[in-house]
Amino acid sequence: MSAVKVEITPRSLDRIPGWFWITDQRLFTWFLQARGQEEPPGDLLELGTYLGKSAVMIGSHLRPGETFTVCDLFESDAPEAANDAETSRSYSTLTREKFEQNYLGFHHTLPVVVHGPTSIVLDHVAAKSCRFVHVDASHLYVHVRQDVLSAREVLRDDGIVVFDDYRSEHTPGVAMAVWEAVANLGLAPICVSNHKLYATWGDPAPIQARLLRWLESRSDLWHTTDAFDGWELVRVNERKKPAAPTPGGDPATLGKLSGELQRTTAELKRAVAESEAATQALRKVTSEISLAGPVVQRAVRWTRRITRGKRA
Known part of the structure; x- marks a missing residue:
């Protein structure tokens, strides 16, 4: 067997x-x-x-x-x-x-x-x-x-x-x-x-x-x-399983789906715009920090010299 x-x-x-x-x-x-x-x-x-x-x-x-x-x-x-x-x-x-x-x-x-x-x-x-x-x-x-x-x-x-x-x-x-x-x-x-x-x-x-x-x-x-x-x-x-029902040509259903699609699209565009604005702000701050770096370093050095002079 x-x-x-x-x-x-x-x-x-x-x-x-x-x-x-x-x-x-x-x-x-x-x-x-x-x-x-x-x-x-x-x-x-x-x-x-x-x-x-x-x-x-x-x-x-x-x-x-x-x-x-x-x-x-x-x-x-x-x-x-x-x-x-x-x-x-x-x-x-x-x-x-x-x-x-x-x-x-x-x-x-x-x-x-x-x-x-x-x-x-x-x-x-x-x-x-x-x-x-x-x-x-x-x-x-x-x-x-x-x-x-x-x-x-x-x-x-x-x-x-x-x-x-x-x-x-x-x-x-x-x-x-x-x-x-x-x-x-x-x-x-x-x-x-x-x-x-x-x-x-x-x-x-x-x-x-x-x-x-x-x-x-x-x-x-x-x-x-x-x-x-x-x-x-x-x-x-x-026997094939029946396909899931589709919206077909029902005007009410299609109208509802269209409205939801428009709202979703608008929210997506708004999120993209906010993301781009935040990215630009971050780039500006990064640039300013980069430019200010040498000035800050000189200020620190002068402060240390002045402090040592006062102590002497």
């Missing part, structure tokens, strides 16, 4: 570079613990871990008898030119050492690390062994499609899979592979955030119902439900 060293909060996770937004942090936490301790043990898997931001949170939900595996190329060469160009462009700072340092900043032990392309993950993770899989590796269609098939292979029937970048303009390969799985491979969406799609190859209805009950209790998350041909999709996003 992975023991937590420090509390995992959005603020503490900010220490790790990466793209793991508040909405998804909360959804990950819910999906990883939604069914509670009555859920039988199931392993956890992350395909593409970058510097460990989401892995840290996933690892905090590892229970006795479970294994957490991460798979990433890290600094190794990609298996083909297009994948290598993608890795060099987007993940040039990624190394296994940096990932391990970040992870050990929160946990006492590392997950199982598969250092290589995600195409080899089936050699390391058993079929039907996982309850949660996060897919955030290559954005190229051919690789994402393989990751979809790998996720389906390792997930048990009621397991949850999460796909990152399912809708970004720079990742059409992810969108194509994910929605192809929905159309042709029986993948059932549960919910989406701005950045991730949460789905299952099992029955989505029971967990979707629990999710909606949980969302109703949250004041920090906004949600709505869209109906499609035979299934529903929950959309979730962070």
Whole structure:
């Protein structure tokens, strides 16, 4: 079991570079613990871990008898030119050492690390062994499609899979592979955030119902439900705090503020003028003292001479 060293909060996770937004942090936490301790043990898997931001949170939900595996190329060469160009462009700072340092900043032990392309993950993770899989590796269609098939292979029937970048303009390969799985491979969406799609190859209805009950209790998350041909999709996003009210165009308020501004400006000008006058007076006194210095010194010397003469 992975023991937590420090509390995992959005603020503490900010220490790790990466793209793991508040909405998804909360959804990950819910999906990883939604069914509670009555859920039988199931392993956890992350395909593409970058510097460990989401892995840290996933690892905090590892229970006795479970294994957490991460798979990433890290600094190794990609298996083909297009994948290598993608890795060099987007993940040039990624190394296994940096990932391990970040992870050990929160946990006492590392997950199982598969250092290589995600195409080899089936050699390391058993079929039907996982309850949660996060897919955030290559954005190229051919690789994402393989990751979809790998996720389906390792997930048990009621397991949850999460796909990152399912809708970004720079990742059409992810969108194509994910929605192809929905159309042709029986993948059932549960919910989406701005950045991730949460789905299952099992029955989505029971967990979707629990999710909606949980969302109703949250004041920090906004949600709505869209109906499609035979299934529903929950959309979730962070609820932004309302901005502080502004004066707007209220004439009375603006007039009051204008009067206060004029009074403050007048007081400031008066203070500046008094300060300048005091400065000039100080300069005059300093100059007079400077001029009077030699006269005073001569007067003191003559006084001493006269005094000595009288004594003699």
